[in-house]
Amino acid sequence: MSTRALPVAIALMLTVAACTPTASMSPTASPELSPSPTPAGELRQVRLLLGFRPDVQFAPFYLAQQDGYYADAGLEVTIEHAGGGELIRLVADGQAEFGVADATDVMIARTSGIPVTYVSSLFQSFPVALIGLPGSVPTDPAELAGMTIGTPGRFGSSWHALLALLDAGGLTEDDVTIREYPQFNQVEGFLAGDVELITGFRNNEPIRLAAEGPDYATNLLTIDEVAPLPGPGVVVGDELLAGDRSLVEAFASATAAAQAAVVLEPAAGLAAAAMAVPTLWEDMDTARSVLLATIDLWEGDGALPMGAIDPDLWESGFAIMRGLGFIDGSVAPDEMYWPAIRLD
Amino acid sequence: MTILRRLAFIALSAFAFLAAWKVIVLIGGYPEYILPAPDVVALRAVEAIRNGTLQPHLVATLEESVIGFAVGALVAVAAGILLAKSLTAERVLSPYLVAAQAIPILALAPLIDIWFGGGLTARVVICALIVFFPIAIATMVGIRSTDPLLVEMARAYGARPGQITRLLELPSALPVLFGGLRVGVTLAVIGAVVAEWAGASIGLGVLINIADQGLFDTPLMFVALASLAVLGLTFYGLVLVAERLLIPR
Numbered sequence: 001m002s003t004r005a006l007p008v009a010i011a012l013m014l015t016v017a018a019c020t021p022t023a024s025m026s027p028t029a030s031p032e033l034s035p036s037p038t039p040a041g042e043l044r045q046v047r048l049l050l051g052f053r054p055d056v057q058f059a060p061f062y063l064a065q066q067d068g069y070y071a072d073a074g075l076e077v078t079i080e081h082a083g084g085g086e087l088i089r090l091v092a093d094g095q096a097e098f099g100v101a102d103a104t105d106v107m108i109a110r111t112s113g114i115p116v117t118y119v120s121s122l123f124q125s126f127p128v129a130l131i132g133l134p135g136s137v138p139t140d141p142a143e144l145a146g147m148t149i150g151t152p153g154r155f156g157s158s159w160h161a162l163l164a165l166l167d168a169g170g171l172t173e174d175d176v177t178i179r180e181y182p183q184f185n186q187v188e189g190f191l192a193g194d195v196e197l198i199t200g201f202r203n204n205e206p207i208r209l210a211a212e213g214p215d216y217a218t219n220l221l222t223i224d225e226v227a228p229l230p231g232p233g234v235v236v237g238d239e240l241l242a243g244d245r246s247l248v249e250a251f252a253s254a255t256a257a258a259q260a261a262v263v264l265e266p267a268a269g270l271a272a273a274a275m276a277v278p279t280l281w282e283d284m285d286t287a288r289s290v291l292l293a294t295i296d297l298w299e300g301d302g303a304l305p306m307g308a309i310d311p312d313l314w315e316s317g318f319a320i321m322r323g324l325g326f327i328d329g330s331v332a333p334d335e336m337y338w339p340a341i342r343l344d
Numbered sequence: 345m346t347i348l349r350r351l352a353f354i355a356l357s358a359f360a361f362l363a364a365w366k367v368i369v370l371i372g373g374y375p376e377y378i379l380p381a382p383d384v385v386a387l388r389a390v391e392a393i394r395n396g397t398l399q400p401h402l403v404a405t406l407e408e409s410v411i412g413f414a415v416g417a418l419v420a421v422a423a424g425i426l427l428a429k430s431l432t433a434e435r436v437l438s439p440y441l442v443a444a445q446a447i448p449i450l451a452l453a454p455l456i457d458i459w460f461g462g463g464l465t466a467r468v469v470i471c472a473l474i475v476f477f478p479i480a481i482a483t484m485v486g487i488r489s490t491d492p493l494l495v496e497m498a499r500a501y502g503a504r505p506g507q508i509t510r511l512l513e514l515p516s517a518l519p520v521l522f523g524g525l526r527v528g529v530t531l532a533v534i535g536a537v538v539a540e541w542a543g544a545s546i547g548l549g550v551l552i553n554i555a556d557q558g559l560f561d562t563p564l565m566f567v568a569l570a571s572l573a574v575l576g577l578t579f580y581g582l583v584l585v586a587e588r589l590l591i592p593r
Binding site for chain 1: 375376377378453454455458461462540541542543544545550553554556557558559560561562
């Protein structure tokens with residue numbers, strides 16, 4: 001146990017009956033953040049935090065881990081899962097070297113003084129969309145007025161996208177009825193008929209709904225054209241970035257190479273994902289469809305290589321997030337990201 | 345111990361807790377986003393009260409936990425009496441009660457929210473479910489601990505079963521029952537938060553989510569946590585007062 005963790009451990013023992021501590025409040029030993037010389041042949045151990053649950057959408061990370069992309073870059077990567085708030089705090093604090101987080105969350109965290117930086121993009125197209133049955137999904141955001149919309153809560157990219165869409169239609173959250181599903185079970189609410197539309201990743205929820213049967217074919221209202229926002233990507237803590245950029249570049253390059261390999265050969269990505277997430281075997285057809293739809297979003301319009309950050313998209317997203325009041329503009333967008341994949 | 349000395353002791357204990365918290369932050373070198381110091385949380389609380397952020401969430405959780413506790417306690421006392429008086433009822437219902445207690449309500453809460461169509465009803469149900477078990481068991485144990493000789497004597501004087509329960513067994517069960525109520529009332533606050541995490545737009549649980557995942561505002565998250573602690577302490581104190589009033593020493 002590190003000396004830093006000791007006071008909290010003592011306090012927790014003293015107040016064990018007082019409350020339930022969150023993982024972010026009980027730090028474990030901090031890794032060495034300065035570039036540590038790794039003896040030849042030895043791999044540098046790093047911790048990677050993905051989203052809140054294992055999924056086929058993380059196929060590049062699984063492939064990179066299993067097929068030696070990370071090992072070739074001198075890395076031994078341990079993959080774990082954590083929620084948005086906890087993930088960003090752990091990465092910023094150096095307790096995990098890498099994480100995958102929403103770009104819009106990075107904007108808020110960075111503006112709040114949390115030292116976390118976005119270093120490579122996973123999605124060239126923003127994945128969140130409004131999802132509903134055909135006929136109930138408007139084509140113009142202004143037509144959302146009066147509708148009932150299910151979303152996980154007032155946080156994360158789904159919330160940011162929903163408000164951006166409403167804003168694009170000249171509306172606010174007061175013009176619609178919002179039902180919150182903090183356990184991310186808005187699909188169940190949709191199936192129960194409690195809401196007309198839900199927010200979700202367009203490469204995931206529509207496909208899983210379609211798998212329920214022909215009655216659940218859905219339409220989408222996407223955000224890319226009306227309010228372009230940058231999508232999820234790899235984040236690192238500022239201390240790591242300042243101290244060991246070569247490590248960050250090595251990780252980002254290995255991940256981007258694995259992502260490109262999945263694009264070329266989706267079956268390899270699917271196999272790697274199924275190896276890491278055995279529950280995928282229960283419905284490989286759906287998993288395959290989700291992966292193919294995810295690949296489309298990774299590529300976007302194909303103008304940028306895997307992992308590259310689009311500065312124009314960040315400028316646009318920054319302006320939208322500022323307009324919505326999520327950030328005050330005190331931190332410039334180019335201070336929020338550092339492109340580990342260079343556009344030479 | 346006089347009331348003044350008691351208050352002084354409580355104040356001293358609170359001061360020691362806050363001082364220890366501050367020292368931990370200083371020694372550990374924790375950034376604000378990992379563990380904010382108590383003075384930072386206090387300043388954030390003042391700001392949250394001044395700009396009206398905290399109050400609606402506090403009122404919502406207060407409402408849910410009070411109604412959830414009331415509903416859960418009423419049903420639990422009735423169930424506890426039934427379990428105490430009927431061996432058949434105990435044999436049939438006890439396994440379900442214990443099994444229900446073993447199921448993490450956090451997993452079931454999102455479904456309960458959908459089953460009851462969300463809203464206050466769903467949250468009260470979740471809260472009441474959490475409150476139910478300790479109070480029902482305390483009631484059952486309390487009633488069964490009534491002196492059998494007194495029960496026999498009441499019967500000999502011609503008291504009807506309802507009168508025995510109302511005038512003898514329930515008063516006799518009060519010390520144990522209040523033990524269950526003390527546990528239940530603090531669980532009511534947790535129940536309200538669990539219910540809000542299952543589906544709500546307002547409440548301290550929602551504020552925790554917004555502060556934690558939406559704003560990355562750790563001091564505000566601690567303001568919500570401290571508000572929950574204050575709610576729990578207040579409820580516990582009220583049950584203690586009721587206990588002192590109802591059970592003569």
